[in-house]
Amino acid sequence: MNEAPRPVRIAVGLWLAIAVFVFLTTAGLWFQRDRVRDLTKWSSGQITSFLTTVSVITLIFVVAYALLVWQFLKRKNWPRAALSFTAIAHMIWILYVGVSASSLVTLLLICVAIVFTWQARTAQWLAEVREQ
Numbered sequence: 001m002n003e004a005p006r007p008v009r010i011a012v013g014l015w016l017a018i019a020v021f022v023f024l025t026t027a028g029l030w031f032q033r034d035r036v037r038d039l040t041k042w043s044s045g046q047i048t049s050f051l052t053t054v055s056v057i058t059l060i061f062v063v064a065y066a067l068l069v070w071q072f073l074k075r076k077n078w079p080r081a082a083l084s085f086t087a088i089a090h091m092i093w094i095l096y097v098g099v100s101a102s103s104l105v106t107l108l109l110i111c112v113a114i115v116f117t118w119q120a121r122t123a124q125w126l127a128e129v130r131e132q
Helices: 006-030 033-040 044-073 078-097 101-117 120-131
Strands: none
Touching: 006 044, 006 101, 006 120, 033 044, 044 078, 078 101
16 A cells, blocks of 8 residues: 555545444444433333444444455455445435434545545556556
């Protein structure tokens, strides 16, 4: 990745930061069960079911981001589109679950990551492989 231009390095860093941030945020929810109970008035079983669902879906996004970034660093073009589609699905999921301060940070990081992923210098870096 040393040869990658700055926009590519920033994009990769952002995608990985998103994966780590949502993983840690979701893990933190498990330690806030009482707060979830106070906010929702759900039973313990409902809270466990909700947290399990959120954790599984978060893990799917984390793994998807990691694998797609790995392929992106191999200078393949298709992961850019796949990262964008995954990010859009992630944004829809966040809006479905509910907006919080951490989800707003995630939404902002996703938007910035998409911008850097689709910059002209990134496209040029990917095209250099096809020219060789």
